[in-house]
Amino acid sequence: MAINPNGRPVPLPDDASAPFFDGARRGELMLQACGACGAWMWPVKPRCVECWSDSVHWRRASGRASVYSFAVMHGDFPGFVSPYVLATVETEEGVRFTTDLAGISPDQVHIGMPLTMVTEQLTPEVAIPGFRPVPA
Amino acid sequence: MTATTAIVGLGITDMGKIYDRSGADFAAEAVTQAVADAGLRKSDIDGLLVNGNLWPESQPTLQMTLGLEDLTLCSAMTAAGSTAGQLIQYATMAIEHGLASAIVLLFADVPLKRGVGSGAAYNMLDFWPMTGMSGLRLAWGEFGANPSYALAARRHMHLFGTTSDHFAAIAIGQRRWALMNPKAQIRKPLTLDEYHASRWVVEPLHLFDCCLVSNGAVAFVITSSERAADLRQPPVYVAGYGQGHPGDNQRRGRDPGVHTGAALSGPLALRSAGAALSDIDFLELYDCYTYTVLVTLEDYGFCAKGEGGEFVSDGKLAPGGSLPTNTGGGQLSSYYMWGFTPMSEAVIQMRGQAGDRQVPRNDLCLVSTQGGILNFHSTTILSKSR
Numbered sequence: 001m002a003i004n005p006n007g008r009p010v011p012l013p014d015d016a017s018a019p020f021f022d023g024a025r026r027g028e029l030m031l032q033a034c035g036a037c038g039a040w041m042w043p044v045k046p047r048c049v050e051c052w053s054d055s056v057h058w059r060r061a062s063g064r065a066s067v068y069s070f071a072v073m074h075g076d077f078p079g080f081v082s083p084y085v086l087a088t089v090e091t092e093e094g095v096r097f098t099t100d101l102a103g104i105s106p107d108q109v110h111i112g113m114p115l116t117m118v119t120e121q122l123t124p125e126v127a128i129p130g131f132r133p134v135p136a
Numbered sequence: 137m138t139a140t141t142a143i144v145g146l147g148i149t150d151m152g153k154i155y156d157r158s159g160a161d162f163a164a165e166a167v168t169q170a171v172a173d174a175g176l177r178k179s180d181i182d183g184l185l186v187n188g189n190l191w192p193e194s195q196p197t198l199q200m201t202l203g204l205e206d207l208t209l210c211s212a213m214t215a216a217g218s219t220a221g222q223l224i225q226y227a228t229m230a231i232e233h234g235l236a237s238a239i240v241l242l243f244a245d246v247p248l249k250r251g252v253g254s255g256a257a258y259n260m261l262d263f264w265p266m267t268g269m270s271g272l273r274l275a276w277g278e279f280g281a282n283p284s285y286a287l288a289a290r291r292h293m294h295l296f297g298t299t300s301d302h303f304a305a306i307a308i309g310q311r312r313w314a315l316m317n318p319k320a321q322i323r324k325p326l327t328l329d330e331y332h333a334s335r336w337v338v339e340p341l342h343l344f345d346c347c348l349v350s351n352g353a354v355a356f357v358i359t360s361s362e363r364a365a366d367l368r369q370p371p372v373y374v375a376g377y378g379q380g381h382p383g384d385n386q387r388r389g390r391d392p393g394v395h396t397g398a399a400l401s402g403p404l405a406l407r408s409a410g411a412a413l414s415d416i417d418f419l420e421l422y423d424c425y426t427y428t429v430l431v432t433l434e435d436y437g438f439c440a441k442g443e444g445g446e447f448v449s450d451g452k453l454a455p456g457g458s459l460p461t462n463t464g465g466g467q468l469s470s471y472y473m474w475g476f477t478p479m480s481e482a483v484i485q486m487r488g489q490a491g492d493r494q495v496p497r498n499d500l501c502l503v504s505t506q507g508g509i510l511n512f513h514s515t516t517i518l519s520k521s522r
Contacts, residue, residue, distance in 0.1 A: 001266055001274075009261075011271025020269060042387070043269035049384075069294065069393070071286035072339035073277060078261070080277045083339070088287050094388030098287065100277035106339070111294045128275055 004122045008079020011126065016044050019058040025127040029061040029117045031095060042095040063117035065089040065131060068096055072106040085109050089131055099131055108133075139373035139522045141228040142364035145174030145240075145357030146483050151350045151471035152321040155250040159191045160201050162353035163244035167202055170355035175368030176238060181357070182207055183230065183239030185223045188214035189474065190263075191245045198242065209236035216507025217422060218379070218397075220475025221514025225377045227358045237359060243476040244353035254349040281424070282346060284509040286338035288393025289427040293340060295394060295442065300340060302445030303426040304331040307344045307468055309454030310423070314465025316455070316493035321348050322469045345426045347467035354476040356483070361522050372486040375500070375519035376411065378404025381512050397513025398435035398504060405502070405515035413437055416517075417497040418460040418485060419453075420478035422506035423467045429453075432504050433461075436515075460495045475505030479516070486518050 002010040013021040020043075023030030032041040034048035035055030047054050070087040073080065085101040087109065101109060102120075113133060120130035147169030149162045171181060184207055188194045193201070196210045209230050215222050220243070227239045247258065259280040264273060278284070292298050307326060314320035326344060334343035364371035380400025385392050406412065413436065423429045430444035438459070439447035453461035464470045464481035471477060482503045484490050503516040 001261070009266060009271070009274035011269070011275050012267045014268045017268035040387075043272070069287040069291040071283050071290055071341075072336065073279075073283065074336040074339065077259075077277060077279050083336075084277060086276075086278055086283050086287070086338075088291075088386070090388055096386045096388075097272070098276065098278050098283065099272075111291075122275065128272060 003078060006079045008122060010122045011128065013126065021126065021128070023060065024119055024129045027117070027119045029063045029091065029129050030058045031061045031091070031093060032056050033059040040093040040095045042097050062092045065091040065115045065117070067109060067111050067113040067115065069111060070101070070109045087131070089115055099129070101131055104133060139361050139375045139519060141231050141358055142361050142371035142373045143224075143356050143358050143483050143518070144364045144367045144369055144371055145170035145176065145355070146480060147173060147353075147355040148319055148480055149352045149354075151319060151352035151473075152348070153248055154351050155248065157351070159193055159244045159246040159353070162246065162351065163198060163242055163355075164202055166244065166353035166355035167240055167242060170240065170357050173369060174357040176357060178204070180238050181240055183209035183227065183236030185209070185227055185239060185241050186212040187219045187223060187241070187243040187474065187476065188212040189243065189245050190247060194244065207236070209239060215381070215512045215514070217424065217474045218505040218507040218512040218514040220479045221377060221503070221505040221516045222379065224358065224374055224479070224516055225379070225514070228374050228377075231358070231360050237363070239358050241356040241358060242353065243473050245473065246351045247349055248351045258349065281509070282338040282341060285425045285427060286341045288431075288510060289425070290340050291391065292394045292427065292431060295391070296445065298430070298445040300332065300342070301328070302430065302449055303342075303345050304328055305448045305451060306423075306426040306429050306453065307331055309451055309457070310462045310466045311469045312454050313463050313493055314469035316491065317464040317470050320465045320470040321350065322465070341425060341427070344468070347424045348469070348472045350472040352471060352473060354473045354480050356479070370487045370520070372483050373519045373522050374516065376405045376407070376409025376517035377515060378402070378408060379514050380404070384511070393510060394431060394441070396431055396435045396506065396510045398432050398506070398515065401513045401515040402436040405517050409517035409519070411500060411517060415500050416502045417500050418463060418495045419502050419504070420463070420482040421461060421466075421504040422475060422478055423462055424506070426468065428506060428510070429462065431510070432506065436502070436504070455493065463490065463493055463495055474507070475514070478503050478505060482518050486520055
């Protein structure tokens with residue numbers, strides 16, 4: 001497994017996911033959407049999960065999201081300092097995934113908390129989206 | 137429905153932190169025990185169904201490992217933790233259609249290694265794919281299965297006011313059952329204070345909200361109801377079953393972590409058994425976490441959605457309670473053999489062989505097996521009479 005200097009696991013972008021990782025580097029959250037019915041998807045899907053259309057393409061999402069649920073990790077995990085917050089986030093487009101919320105202490109996070117995407121540069125080559133609270 | 141098949145053999149090895157035995161060794165012991173328990177011989181076995189799991193040898197090639205010859209049914213199957221139900225269903229249909237007559241169902245696993253913690257056994261670092269967006273999971277700090285259940289539990293707490301005390305009622309009740317189970321890995325009482333003092337695994341899940349990790353094996357033998365009548369053990373009839381797999385609906389408008397497939401599989405199973413929820417004497421529910429028990433009870437309709445916390449808080453699931461549940465201690469306190477944990481305890485109770493922990497009424501049992509992150513669900517209704 002590739003790790004960065006902090007020991008954090010680093011994903012290996014492939015052809016199918018390149019638009020997502022390229023977007024993260026630019027500060028953009030790229031998601032797949034269906035050209036036929038407009039459904040947004042997570043993660044890479046072979047066809048639209050709603051209507052089975054094959055016209056699935058990458059679109060820039062707003063990068064805005066909110067906390068759907070959260071949990072606090074305790075223990076020894078590579079590249080993370082415990083305790084740290086994990087959150088299932090729901091993007092403005094309605095898809096959900098689970099990400100860490102760096103820099104948020106467990107007693108600050110709450111369900112519904114608005115978030116915005118930032119670039120998280122793991123290595124010189126690989127960036128992923130990160131999420132931060134929207135400044136009040 | 138008249139039951140066409142029955143579970144007639146049961147084998148359970150020693151369980152837990154047993155490091156000096158291979159998975160094949162556990163598997164062979166469980167299968168040997170189960171076939172002898174049924175009063176059958178090796179040559180009577182003509183089917184083998186293996187619960188595919190993280191053990192690389194959980195494959196149809198176990199036929200050769202076990203020296204079984206001329207089988208007419210052999211597969212490894214997997215629907216994660218729900219597989220035990222599927223195996224019983226597939227075996228039943230195979231027997232009904234004459235594909236095989238005496239089928240061994242097997243779960244064996246050896247996730248624990250000497251010097252490695254239980255958490256590390258399932259933390260995914262060794263096998264999780266890092267290519268493409270799959271790799272985001274570990275890059276975003278989600279290690280193992282604990283976080284996703286913690287996230288589901290938190291959502292339930294947020295929506296319905298469920299509390300750690302509610303989860304504790306399940307953990308403490310099941311521990312009381314485990315005290316009476318000689319096969320249980322943990323046989324010491326658990327108090328509410330000890331529960332709250334236990335470390336966070338992934339908050340809001342305490343240590344005692346999480347299942348054990350076990351090395352060991354469990355095997356069953358299943359055959360036709362006619363043949364079962366002539367065998368050694370009291371037959372445990374397969375009275376009904378159903379599956380429910382809601383799909384990946386982690387997006388707006390859905391709350392997959394607070395709605396499980398039990399809502400689909402339960403009514404199907406009850407209908408095929410010709411039974412009502414109120415006919416069920418005791419429950420064996422998949423309990424990878426305390427929360428899983430709570431949400432499963434809701435989805436079967438024992439209480440309304442969101443009321444699981446209140447429902448369990450009076451101790452009705454514990455020994456002496458009105459709804460005996462996970463009567464061997466479950467995965468939380470006895471042993472973790474995925475769906476074979478609830479199914480094995482159901483067989484023991486249905487036979488009336490549970491000793492001190494024997495439930496007062498055992499005519500009808502509902503067994504729930506569950507897998508993924510509340511993704512896959514299977515319900516099996518077992519009956520003492522055909």
